[in-house]
Amino acid sequence: MPSSINPWNIVVEGRGSDQRDAATGVPLASPDLGGPVGFADDHLVPLLDAGLGNNAYLVDLGDGRALAVDAGRDLRTLREAAGRRGLRVAFAADTHLHADFLSGAVQLAHDERAVVLASAAGRRGFAHRGLADGDEVGLGGLTLRALATPGHTDEHLSFLLLDGERAVGVFTGGSLIVNSAARTDLLGAERAEELARAQYRSLQRLARLPEDTAVWPTHGAGSFCSAPPGSERTSTIGAQKEANPLLAAPDEDIFVRRLLDGLGSYPAYFDRLAERNRLGPAVLTYEPVLPALAAERVHALRSEGGYVVDVRPAARFAGGHVPGSVSIALRDQFATWLGWLLPDDAPLAFVADADQDPGEIVRQAYKIGYERIAGHLAGGMAAWRAAGLPVARTPYLTPDQAPDTAYVDVRQRSEYAAGHVPGALHLELGTLAGHVGDTPEGALVACGHGERAMTAASVLEHAGHPGVRVLNGRPRDYAAAHGLRLTEGEAP
Structure with a gap:
């Protein structure tokens, strides 16, 4: 953050609505815009990934273009939302180097010529517009202002969306989240306290925004990036000042203690995905598929260092499965447990029921960088039994x-x-x-x-x-x- 930015003091320039907060550059009093504002609530489309507990966002810019914020590699819901409105994604902004999913920004740049917006401090290895604290990007009638909010990661930015002078909302990524703040130990336990103190200053900075400013976090309930349980995924600055126990901490030391005491474990793949996002995920020029494999080929896979993953419901696995296979039921949390329990550099073969979607297996694996997919057992467990291969059961x-x-x-x-x-x-x-x-x-x-x-x-x-x-x-x-x-x- 430049030394000229002081998140603790207000600098007054002029009078009335010209008074601005030095930390955010936002007027202290809501200005009279003299007419209708260009942004409406229905211009923002939250896109929930229930399995990872995250929201991405699509913003209709009103001119046939859209802004995507923290889009994941699985772009189906985003593209469906954009298609319904006849929008082209012209900008793809990432608040930070994500640890829990591969970013879709590089794919959007390839497919739709989107300009990638991200922190210059992230040293990303692909074409993007690097932003520093206070930098602004014109989005037609709207403006996106970068606010340095380190803590969850070193290079974390929040993006303040402005309609003229009015602060409409702020994309807070892994900084201020609903009733909490995201974890600060992803860069190593030895840095957790240092980054928690940075997180404290970042939240204090965001709390200086006007109270009616919408808060649009990426991480929400169900995220291992540290969100408490609850159904609310968005909020406002005013509501968070009332309800967020971390914002209510009387001083920095108590904030740090509350934040660190609340940290639980997180999936093993988090430790490697941020670097893959820094380098840039591979662009997909085809729809990945799940090839059919004969039972004998699946049997041989384990001796070659591979894994057999059974995605059927628990009861089906219990009744009979490939010996040594790992049961990870195909549900919302499939990707999380795949990434937590298995390496990403070993070939994977899957066992599924006939009514399960092979494409869903591939999409969930790819969104966290699991691409060494050998295929699926053709004919399922019936084919395995027909081949005379051993079957294991679990009470x-x-x-x-x-x-x-x-x-x-x-x-x-x-x-x-x-x-x-x-x-x-x-x-x-x-x-x-x-x-x-x-x-x-x-x-x-x-x-x-x-x-x-x-x-x-x-x-x-x-x-x-x-x-x-x-x-x-x-x-x-x-x-x-x-x-x-x-x-x-x-x-x-």
């Missing part, structure tokens, strides 16, 4: 069927702390591969419903630790069936 037990045995809870730390079966061993799913030896033989593996627990059982089986059972149900249901009450608090 999937309802709470009343489950025995009184060692109970392994694979949920996230916050879920476990909110209520768990007394005496449960807590081993998060994302870390389980490193704790195979800590898992008791014959244990009952459980999560919130059963999907992650089945994944955990498959990880253990893949590592040579078979014999575990999976709970098909919730911890509270197991406790009720066994005359127990859930316990709160973190594991020792």
